[in-house]
Amino acid sequence: METIFVLLPLALLIAAIAVGFFIWAARTGQFDDLETPAVRILFDDEEPRRPAPDQAPTTAQPSKTTADATRRVPE
Amino acid sequence: MTRFRESRHARVAPVACAHCGLAVPAGLVREGEKEQFCCSGCRQVYTLVREWGFDQYYRLVNRQGGVLEPARVTGRSFEDFDDEHLRAEATEQVGADRCRTRLYLEGVHCAACVWLVEKLPAVLRGVDEVRLNLGSAVAEVTWRPGDTRLSAIARALDRLGYTPHVHRAARVQDARRIEDRAALARLGVATACAMNLMFLHGALYAGAYSGMAWAYETFFRWLSFAVSVPVLVFSARPFFQTALGGLRARVVHIDLPIAIALTCAFAASAWNTVRGSGPLWFDSLAMLVAALLGARQLQRSAQRAALERADSLRGVAFLEFARRLAGDGPGAPVVEVPLTALSPGDRVEVRSGELVPVDGVVLSGRSSLDNAVLTGEAAPVPVREGDVVNAGATNLGARLVVRVDATGEKTRVGALLAIVEEALSRKPALLRTTDLMARRFVQVLLVLAAVTGLAWLPRGPEVALERVVALLVVACPCALGLSVPLAVSVALMRAARSGVFIKNPDALERLRKVDTVLLDKTGTLTEGRATVLRWQGEDAVLQFARALEAESSHAVARAFRSCFGRPIWVVRTVEDVVEVPGQGINGRLDGHDVCVGTRALLESEGAFVPADLSRFAETLVADGLSPVFVAVDRRVAGVAGIGDALRSDARRTVAALRTQGVRVRILSGDHPAVVARVAAELDLPAADALGGLTPEAKRDLVAGLVTSTGRAGAIVMVGDGVNDAAALALADVGIAVHGGTGATIVAADIVLTREGVTPLLDILDGARRLRGVVHRNLGFSLLYNAGASALALAGVVGPLLAAVLMPVASLTVVLSSAFTRTFAGAGGHRTVRPAAAESEA
Numbered sequence: 001m002e003t004i005f006v007l008l009p010l011a012l013l014i015a016a017i018a019v020g021f022f023i024w025a026a027r028t029g030q031f032d033d034l035e036t037p038a039v040r041i042l043f044d045d046e047e048p049r050r051p052a053p054d055q056a057p058t059t060a061q062p063s064k065t066t067a068d069a070t071r072r073v074p075e
Numbered sequence: 076m077t078r079f080r081e082s083r084h085a086r087v088a089p090v091a092c093a094h095c096g097l098a099v100p101a102g103l104v105r106e107g108e109k110e111q112f113c114c115s116g117c118r119q120v121y122t123l124v125r126e127w128g129f130d131q132y133y134r135l136v137n138r139q140g141g142v143l144e145p146a147r148v149t150g151r152s153f154e155d156f157d158d159e160h161l162r163a164e165a166t167e168q169v170g171a172d173r174c175r176t177r178l179y180l181e182g183v184h185c186a187a188c189v190w191l192v193e194k195l196p197a198v199l200r201g202v203d204e205v206r207l208n209l210g211s212a213v214a215e216v217t218w219r220p221g222d223t224r225l226s227a228i229a230r231a232l233d234r235l236g237y238t239p240h241v242h243r244a245a246r247v248q249d250a251r252r253i254e255d256r257a258a259l260a261r262l263g264v265a266t267a268c269a270m271n272l273m274f275l276h277g278a279l280y281a282g283a284y285s286g287m288a289w290a291y292e293t294f295f296r297w298l299s300f301a302v303s304v305p306v307l308v309f310s311a312r313p314f315f316q317t318a319l320g321g322l323r324a325r326v327v328h329i330d331l332p333i334a335i336a337l338t339c340a341f342a343a344s345a346w347n348t349v350r351g352s353g354p355l356w357f358d359s360l361a362m363l364v365a366a367l368l369g370a371r372q373l374q375r376s377a378q379r380a381a382l383e384r385a386d387s388l389r390g391v392a393f394l395e396f397a398r399r400l401a402g403d404g405p406g407a408p409v410v411e412v413p414l415t416a417l418s419p420g421d422r423v424e425v426r427s428g429e430l431v432p433v434d435g436v437v438l439s440g441r442s443s444l445d446n447a448v449l450t451g452e453a454a455p456v457p458v459r460e461g462d463v464v465n466a467g468a469t470n471l472g473a474r475l476v477v478r479v480d481a482t483g484e485k486t487r488v489g490a491l492l493a494i495v496e497e498a499l500s501r502k503p504a505l506l507r508t509t510d511l512m513a514r515r516f517v518q519v520l521l522v523l524a525a526v527t528g529l530a531w532l533p534r535g536p537e538v539a540l541e542r543v544v545a546l547l548v549v550a551c552p553c554a555l556g557l558s559v560p561l562a563v564s565v566a567l568m569r570a571a572r573s574g575v576f577i578k579n580p581d582a583l584e585r586l587r588k589v590d591t592v593l594l595d596k597t598g599t600l601t602e603g604r605a606t607v608l609r610w611q612g613e614d615a616v617l618q619f620a621r622a623l624e625a626e627s628s629h630a631v632a633r634a635f636r637s638c639f640g641r642p643i644w645v646v647r648t649v650e651d652v653v654e655v656p657g658q659g660i661n662g663r664l665d666g667h668d669v670c671v672g673t674r675a676l677l678e679s680e681g682a683f684v685p686a687d688l689s690r691f692a693e694t695l696v697a698d699g700l701s702p703v704f705v706a707v708d709r710r711v712a713g714v715a716g717i718g719d720a721l722r723s724d725a726r727r728t729v730a731a732l733r734t735q736g737v738r739v740r741i742l743s744g745d746h747p748a749v750v751a752r753v754a755a756e757l758d759l760p761a762a763d764a765l766g767g768l769t770p771e772a773k774r775d776l777v778a779g780l781v782t783s784t785g786r787a788g789a790i791v792m793v794g795d796g797v798n799d800a801a802a803l804a805l806a807d808v809g810i811a812v813h814g815g816t817g818a819t820i821v822a823a824d825i826v827l828t829r830e831g832v833t834p835l836l837d838i839l840d841g842a843r844r845l846r847g848v849v850h851r852n853l854g855f856s857l858l859y860n861a862g863a864s865a866l867a868l869a870g871v872v873g874p875l876l877a878a879v880l881m882p883v884a885s886l887t888v889v890l891s892s893a894f895t896r897t898f899a900g901a902g903g904h905r906t907v908r909p910a911a912a913e914s915e916a
Contacts, residue, residue: 036209039186
């Protein structure tokens with residue numbers, strides 16, 4: 001049972017490190033904005049396949065994208 | 076030709092705007108184009124988004140289920156952003172050659188905006204990073220002054236439909252952020268320590284029951300002592316600060332009994348640790364601090380959304396820039412400069428739809444100005460050379476050149492804004508219910524402590540002291556301290572979901588009893604813009620009038636353009652448009668001569684007004700509306716009644732308020748006759764409709780009512796303009812309606828993000844329900860305190876019982892708060908970000 005004299009302070013030390021990280025995170029503003037990061041993660045990193053911007057002349061009317069087809073048409 | 080004639084009256088299916096998805100007005104449909112747009116703003120934004128290869132934006136909008144609003148592109152040069160002083164107010168240096176500027180963006184509405192705005196570095200040289208905060212709509216742009224200019228960045232944002240504003244309230248925002256971060260750190264430390272103390276004490280409780288070796292017990296006691304020190308020294312500091320501050324100001328705050336309990340518990344436990352015997356209260360102490368800080372943090376975060384928005388708007392000046400004419404002559408180049416760079420005698424240009432930036436005199440141009448924000452007048456005021464104009468008015472008509480007489484604080488609107496700031500600083504803090512109870516609580520507590528001490532003194536001073544400490548610990552008003560913040564934060568969150576942003580939770584407490592609701596007229600009870608309220612004549616004629624008025628930017632033209640809800644006809648050609656200033660507009664549409672304007676204009680064109688239309692026009696005038704005549708081929712074929720329409724929910728809301736026993740009065744700056752007509756429509760007695768009030772008169776009236784009514788009931792002020800802001804600040808509760816100017820949003824306690832005045836009823840109902848919850852919570856917590864004190868007096872309370880009793884009491888309050896439906900009636904509304912008035916133009 002004597003091991004508890006070592007283990008308990010060790011456990012508290014680990015807890016203290018965790019709390020230290022939390023304070024660091026709070027102080028550096030990681031919890032300032034809880035709304036935007038939640039939506040930012042939804043953005044796909046990979047761009048869907050499409051012609052490079054400089055190769056797609058705006059006058060040539062590229063084929064209707066799915067976005068256009070599904071746009072809501074109000075009354 | 077015949078083909079055209081046939082198709083002219085053919086009904087066409089509405090076309091959706093490629094950018095925002097709204098119906099495209101008939102006159103704007105372009106033949107043979109795949110993408111159609113409802114306005115030039117949408118066309119510009121869509122073209123740019125495609126050009127830069129950001130098509131994914133529209134997919135994101137669809138996936139998020141977001142709804143776009145018609146885009147607005149100001150087309151400004153933003154040269155004023157390059158001004159050293161202006162830039163310095165929002166910019167900080169990052170490293171040697173980079174700086175970070177905060178810009179408030181108008182028109183940010185969903186996640187897709189974050190994506191689009193943060194993609195800016197991909198297309199703009201010299202921009203390293205953009206981070207957009209969706210809640211406050213403030214973007215932090217990191218850029219290199221060596222490679223680009225701030226004006227170039229601003230122009231790009233503007234062309235994407237986000238009008239940028241230099242965000243000057245960085246210091247206020249930073250202060251709040253630092254405070255938020257510190258509060259979070261304190262809560263984290265308190266919670267972590269409380270959890271660990273629970274384990275340590277668990278061992279001690281078990282040891283006390285089944286026996287524990289002396290070495291282990293001492294070890295655990297000292298560890299508990301060590302873990303509880305950060306709680307008391309770091310986390311609990313705010314309680315001691317407020318309690319001491321209250322004592323110095325001779326006010327008993329709820330934090331005082333809490334501070335007493337914490338001090339006693341810690342002192343007794345520390346002493347017991349050192350001497351090696353006696354009860355320890357470390358776990359209860361830490362749990363108490365963690366629970367109270369947690370509840371306060373909840374309230375903070377519930378309030379945060381509303382406060383951040385107010386901060387954003389506080390940082391944006393009402394009037395930001397002026398277009399100064401450099402040099403003389405009619406062809407002088409125009410430079411956009413910050414207002415501070417103007418001096419009296421300069422000449423500035425005011426374009427259609429823009430705010431007049433200065434007080435001055437019109438040098439050239441004729442137009443009409445909307446003064447509603449300043450004076451409450453709904454009807455536009457015509458201006459011409461030599462007329463005096465005030466800063467803050469909206470130019471509804473043609474371009475004006477104005478000579479600068481006064482800028483900034485010396486203008487009429489500057490003085491009004493100064494009054495608002497002064498009124499805000501005068502508003503007294505509310506003595507909250509819990510604080511009122513705290514005084515009595517502390518008195519009872521001291522008496523009980525004395526009784527306990529005396530009762531147990533025969534058993535020895537040591538026992539007596541122990542009992543007194545036990546009493547002070549269990550009688551700590553933890554549940555009492557939780558009861559209000561928890562109930563309020565639940566109410567705030569529910570309210571925000573239903574389109575009511577509560578900046579100041581005191582307002583909810585003040586609304587316990589409402590004496591009078593004071594309503595502004597223009598923009599609050601009414602729509603605040605001219606619309607076609609009545610029409611006599613063929614629909615086709617109205618369509619002609621609309622197609623012709625689409626060519627003009629006059630106030631009447633806006634009224635015609637915004638009258639939707641009727642079938643759309645196609646007008647093919649619009650030619651030879653001539654505007655007659657102050658009278659109307661002429662043009663040739665599909666081969667017909669069409670004239671829209673005053674009776675005098677039409678008669679001078681040789682048109683004759685038939686008797687029935689003439690009579691209709693007279694009834695319009697009698698009802699306070701302006702008649703506008705429409706002639707096709709010199710035959711007067713229709714009359715439109717133009718006016719400021721009452722909001723559709725105004726009548727119902729006012730009636731409901733009055734059945735609740737609330738006195739409803741109108742305070743308006745508009746002409747008394749117009750105000751009287753609105754009052755009659757709302758069935759209000761004429762004595763309760765006050766017109767022709769200056770902003771100062773409104774403020775004084777509200778201040779007088781607040782003093783004379785005293786604590787008998789709250790005076791609620793509802794408004795939308797700069798002229799209401801001072802009154803909003805001084806009323807017991809100030810409510811800014813949706814679409815109000817930035818000044819009202821800063822001054823008000825409650826900001827509506829939902830159209831109309833119906834939310835007023837929700838607010839009153841929510842405040843009433845909240846009062847019920849608070850009372851129930853207070854009842855629970857006092858019951859607990861009384862029971863616990865009785866047990867302590869009887870001497871049966873030890874640390875274990877306290878550690879069980881306290882969380883149970885707190886949990887009751889948490890559950891009681893969480894399961895109450897304050898503000899439940901109005902869920903599922905689409906809320907709109909409060910926008911400064913300039914975006915309404």
